[in-house]
Amino acid sequence: MNLSSFGLPKFTIFSALDIILVAIIIYQLYNLIRGTIAANIFIGLAIIWLLYSITPAKKMPLLAGIFDNIKNVGIIAIIVLFQQEIRRFLLLVGKNASLQRNKAWWQYFFGKADSERNNLARIKPVIDACKSLKETRTGALIVFAKFYDEQFYQNSCEVMEAKISKRLIESIFQKTSPLHDGAVVIADNKIKSASCILPLTDNTDLPAQFGLRHRAGIGVTEANDATAIIISEETGQLAYAKQGRVRMNISFDDLEKALNRDF
Numbered sequence: 001m002n003l004s005s006f007g008l009p010k011f012t013i014f015s016a017l018d019i020i021l022v023a024i025i026i027y028q029l030y031n032l033i034r035g036t037i038a039a040n041i042f043i044g045l046a047i048i049w050l051l052y053s054i055t056p057a058k059k060m061p062l063l064a065g066i067f068d069n070i071k072n073v074g075i076i077a078i079i080v081l082f083q084q085e086i087r088r089f090l091l092l093v094g095k096n097a098s099l100q101r102n103k104a105w106w107q108y109f110f111g112k113a114d115s116e117r118n119n120l121a122r123i124k125p126v127i128d129a130c131k132s133l134k135e136t137r138t139g140a141l142i143v144f145a146k147f148y149d150e151q152f153y154q155n156s157c158e159v160m161e162a163k164i165s166k167r168l169i170e171s172i173f174q175k176t177s178p179l180h181d182g183a184v185v186i187a188d189n190k191i192k193s194a195s196c197i198l199p200l201t202d203n204t205d206l207p208a209q210f211g212l213r214h215r216a217g218i219g220v221t222e223a224n225d226a227t228a229i230i231i232s233e234e235t236g237q238l239a240y241a242k243q244g245r246v247r248m249n250i251s252f253d254d255l256e257k258a259l260n261r262d263f
C-alpha cells in the first residue's frame with residue numbers, strides 16, 4: 001500500500017534526511033539555550049505566539065492589532081534577542097566541523113595515543129596550576145576557547161602568545177602581578193592573552209555568592225564557543241562553566257575529564 005493513496009506526501013530518503021537534520025538542529029538549539037536566560041525569552045515568545053494564534057481577530061481587534069505589529073518586527077526582534085545564541089550556533093556549525101575533521105585526520109595518521117598525549121600536554125599544566133591556586137586561595141579565571149575570536153578577545157586583553165606552563169599561569173594570577181585582574185585565555189595550544197575583561201552573564205538564577213569573576217566566567221561561555229575554570233578567592237573552590245551553565249565545586253578528576261572532553 002502506498003502512503004500517497006491516503007493523500008499523504010510520499011516518504012522518500014530525502015524526507016528521512018529532512019526529519020533527521022531538523023531534529024539535529026532543534027537538539028543543538030535546545031542545548032544552546034538550555035538553562036540560560038535565552039530559554040526564558042524563548043518561553044516568553046512562545047506564549048505571545050500562542051496568544052496571537054488563539055486571539056479572534058474580528059472580536060478583539062485591538063489585541064489582534066498589537067500582536068500583528070509584534071509579528072511584523074518579529075524576525076528582527078528574534079535576531080536581536082538571540083544574537084549571542086545565533087552567533088554560538090553558527091560558530092558551532094562552522095568551526096567545530098573543521099576542528100573535528102582535523103582531529104579525525106590527526107588520529108588517522110598519528111594514532112589516538114598521540115593526540116591524547118598532545119591533549120594532556122596542554123591540560124596538565126593548567127590543572128597543576130589550578131591545584132596550587134586553590135591551595136593558596138588565589139582567585140583565577142581561565143578560559144579555554146575552541147576558536148580564538150580575535151575581535152572578541154583582543155580588544156580587552158594583553159596579548160601573550162605564550163607556551164602553556166604552570167608557573168606562568170600561577171604568576172599571572174598573583175595579586176602583585178599587573179595582569180592578575182581579568183581572565184587568561186587559552187586557545188590553539190597557547191596562552192593567547194591575559195587580563196581579559198569578559199562579558200558578564202545576565203542570568204538571574206545564580207547563587208548569591210557569585211560575584212563578577214563567576215559572572216564573567218559564565219558570560220564568556222554564553223557568548224563564545226568556550227569553557228571556563230573559575231577559582232574563587234573567597235572559598236578556593238573550583239567551578240567549571242560551559243554553555244552558560246556552571247558546575248560548582250568540581251573535583252580535579254572531573255575537571256580533567258571535562259577538559260579532555262570539551263577542549
Ligand SMILES: Nc1ncnc2c1ncn2[C@@H]1O[C@H](COP(=O)(O)OP(=O)(O)OP(=O)(O)O)[C@@H](O)[C@H]1O
Binds near residue numbers: 199209
Ligand atoms: N568582566 C570581567 N572579566 C574578567 N574578569 C573580571 C571581570 N570582572 C571582574 N573580574 C575579576 O573578578 C575579580 C573580582 O571578583 P569578585 O570578588 O567580584 O568575584 P567572585 O565571583 O565573588 O569571586 P571570588 O569568589 O574570587 O571573590 C576582579 O578582581 C577581576 O579580576
